[in-house]
Amino acid sequence: MGLKVVMLTWEFPPRIIGGIAPHVYNLSINLVKLGVEVHVVTCDFPNTPAYEVVEGVEVHRFDSYNLPTPDFAAWIQLMNLNMQRAATKIIKSKRDGSIIIHTHDWLSAKAGIGLKHLNRLPLVSTIHATEYGRRGGVFSDYNRMIHEIEVWLGSESKRVICCSRFMAEQVNKVLEVPYEKIKVIPNGIDPSIFTNLEGVEDVRSRFAGKNEKLVLFVGRLVVEKGVHVLLDAIPKVLQKVDAKFIIAGDGYMRSELVKRVAESGLAGKVHITGYLDTNTIRRLFLAADVCVIPSLYEPFGIVALEAMAAGCPVVASDTGGLSEIIEHEKTGVKVYPNNPDSLAWGILRVLESKDLVERLKKNMREKVEREYRWSNIAQTTKSVYEEALN
């Protein structure tokens, strides 16, 4: 009988909180194309049905707030209790064939591990990020609790999927998962989301003047994304090239960044937009002359893939997953992390060299097609399932 997977995720479109929802969505629809029967078990969301089939994926939504509490970590575990109940019903109705339990991050660890033991089924987990990495260490009891859940998930999983070699190393060192169990499978991108988009010029003229180059940052406004480093680099770029810097995203640093822009007299050249809708963001990727990713910590760097798929040259910190996606002066420009001089150099390198831009565009489109297609990622994931079953 065919391969079946019960996919446990606390977010699935249209409930989108972070990167797990789009990841699981794309992975699931592409697994279905390979003949895998996919059951996504996920939290309910206003105006969505308890059961629906989305591009062949069976989506089961359960009542995730019937055991309410304002304590997030406690709610997560109670949500897992409900998730496990919903998944048990599905598994009991499918006793034929091979079933894999696939869970994503500590958020659905409990349900995955419970189902593994109760049904004697192999557990595969994807660790998208670690608490240690997010916080730069383990400092409080709360951190440690989540960290210990991640260690537990790693030890209970037959296979652990990470999105980059950087994350694989962290999962090995910090969560003590042996390399034999870890498989690196990158995130994917569907380049067709950037084809035949109308209104790119309108978006460009909305954000930048005719003679200004458009420099784009997309991401949460938090320390690890390094926007403050970009602000320090901007005057150095403006000495040589006229440009508009669009900083799209929101986060706890926003008011501080806005204040810094005003104080430094850059208000006419830097626009902190706040959260922008997907349609505008996609057009900005197409309109921009360069996309800047000055991250200090980046498990993968999905923004780099989006920019590359849109044909927008990337200047990125040589750190984490970005180091693996970008090949210097071949598919992008790498700069030293947390170094405004280096970042300014990288931005100018792209803005001042037409030859380089042409080369980058050609190479990065090829790389996206070759390495980051969801169909390939689903194929590799399927082979991990097959390994876990043996």
Added chain:
Amino acid sequence: MRVIILSWEYPPHIIGEMAWYVRELARRLKKEGVEVYVLTYAPSEEKTDVDEGVVIKRVKPPITVTTNIVVWSLLFTTRLQAVAANLIYKLGSFDVVDAHEWITVDAALALKDRFEIPFVYTIHSLEKHRSASSATPLNIAIESVEELGCREAECIVVNSEWMKSEVTSKVSGVASKIRVVEPYTERWLEGVLKAYRSV
């Protein structure tokens, strides 16, 4: 008859009266010819003990941080589920899971859902008694687990008429499945066995 008793307290891990209650109940059940497996908390190493014929599986929680009792207990019960599942795969199914207090409700529910083993919920006290004037996020969570246990259990065992009225005033529509069994009396065991046989 074969029974799994879930209790996070069991000698020598003693928080209150419940540890002694569960040990005495398990011993008396065993004397009556019931096969009894107690799954409880292991303060240090996981191990199996046998006490007067009662098999005691001491189970270690997967995390050491105890500042959030709800998270801690729900991860402990995932380990309880795993140990219980191992027993079931090895020995065959059980007739009853007797879960003591809210802490073990999650495990009893998972075993009921997966293996269709009837769930008896023994309530010694309620969160509103233990934390009378407190309504922190964790108190709220514990109360919601107590309510879930009352709704999902096939039978609820309490030790007094007063506790029965406390439970029914908190959770409506469950009065008919509550049994009052006074512990340590001559009719204690008979009452418990009746509760087990009723499900």
